[in-house]
Amino acid sequence: MIEAVFAADSPLVDFVRASPNHGERRGRAAPDAIVLHYTGMPTAEGALDRLCAADAQVSCHYFVFEDGRIAQLVPEARRAWHAGLSFWAGENDMNSASIGIEIVNPGHDGGAPPFPRAQVEAVARLCADIMERRAIAPERVLAHSDISPGRKVDPGEAFPWEVLAAAGLCLADPAPAARDGMTLARGATGAPVRALQEALARFGYRCEATGVYDAATETVVAAFQRRFRRARVDGVADVRTRAAVESLRAPVA
Numbered sequence: 656m657i658e659a660v661f662a663a664d665s666p667l668v669d670f671v672r673a674s675p676n677h678g679e680r681r682g683r684a685a686p687d688a689i690v691l692h693y694t695g696m697p698t699a700e701g702a703l704d705r706l707c708a709a710d711a712q713v714s715c716h717y718f719v720f721e722d723g724r725i726a727q728l729v730p731e732a733r734r735a736w737h738a739g740l741s742f743w744a745g746e747n748d749m750n751s752a753s754i755g756i757e758i759v760n761p762g763h764d765g766g767a768p769p770f771p772r773a774q775v776e777a778v779a780r781l782c783a784d785i786m787e788r789r790a791i792a793p794e795r796v797l798a799h800s801d802i803s804p805g806r807k808v809d810p811g812e813a814f815p816w817e818v819l820a821a822a823g824l825c826l827a828d829p830a831p832a833a834r835d836g837m838t839l840a841r842g843a844t845g846a847p848v849r850a851l852q853e854a855l856a857r858f859g860y861r862c863e864a865t866g867v868y869d870a871a872t873e874t875v876v877a878a879f880q881r882r883f884r885r886a887r888v889d890g891v892a893d894v895r896t897r898a899a900v901e902s903l904r905a906p907v908a
C-alpha cells in the first residue's frame with residue numbers, strides 16, 4: 656500500500672515520504688514536546704525504509720539526514736510511533752504528547768560517530784520552527800533516553816545538546832559550581848538518596864523516591880548524565896551530578 660502524500664507542516668522540509676505508521680493523538684489535540692532520536696542503523700536509506708514499512712510498526716514525524724536535508728514522514732497532527740513505552744512529567748503516552756525527530760546516526764552500536772555540523776544545525780532550525788509554531792517550551796525538548804531510560808540511550812551523549820541550548824531550544828548543562836558533598840552510588844541509602852530521587856522525579860524522570868540507590872536509580876542518573884553531564888555517563892551521582900540535578904529542578908506547572 657502506498658500512503659498518500661500530505662503537505663509538509665514545516666517550510667524546512669525538503670521532501671515528504673509518507674509512512675503508514677501513525678494514529679490519532681490520544682487525550683490531547685496537539686503535541687507539547689519534542690523527542691530527539693538517532694536512527695541507530697548503518698545507513699540513512701535503511702532507516703528511512705524501516706520507518707515507512709507497515710510491518711515495522713515504527714515511525715517519526717521528521718527525519719534529518721547527515722547533510723541537513725529534512726524529510727517528513729507523518730503529519731504533526733497525527734500520533735507517530737517513535738517513543739514506545741515512555742514517561743515524562745506524569746505523561747505515559749509520549750507518542751501522543753510529542754513530535755518525534757529521527758537524526759541519522761549509527762549510534763552506540765555503530766561506534767557513536769559525531770553528528771555533522773550541517774545536520775545539527777538542521778535539527779536546531781527544525782526544533783525552532785516547531786517550537787515557535789506550537790509554543791513548545793525548551794524544557795519539553797527531550798531525548799528518547801530521558802523518557803525511556805533503561806530501554807533507550809538515543810540520541811546519545813555524542814549529540815551536541817549545547818548547540819541547541821545556546822539557541823534557547825533546550826535546557827543546558829547548568830555547570831554548577833563545585834561544592835562539597837557525598838558521591839552517591841549503587842547501594843547507598845538514606846535521606847540524600849531520597850532527595851536526589853525526588854529532584855529527578857520533579858524534573859520529569861520516572862524515579863521512585865525509595866531512599867535506596869538501586870539499579871533503577873542508577874539508570875535514571877545515567878539518563879540525566881547523557882543529557883547534562885555528557886563527559887561521564889556512569890550512573891554514579893558524584894557531587895557535580897548532584898549539583899546539576901538540584902539546579903535543574905524545573906518548576907512543574
Ligand SMILES: [Zn+2]
Pocket residue numbers: 691692693737799807809
Ligand atoms: Zn529513539
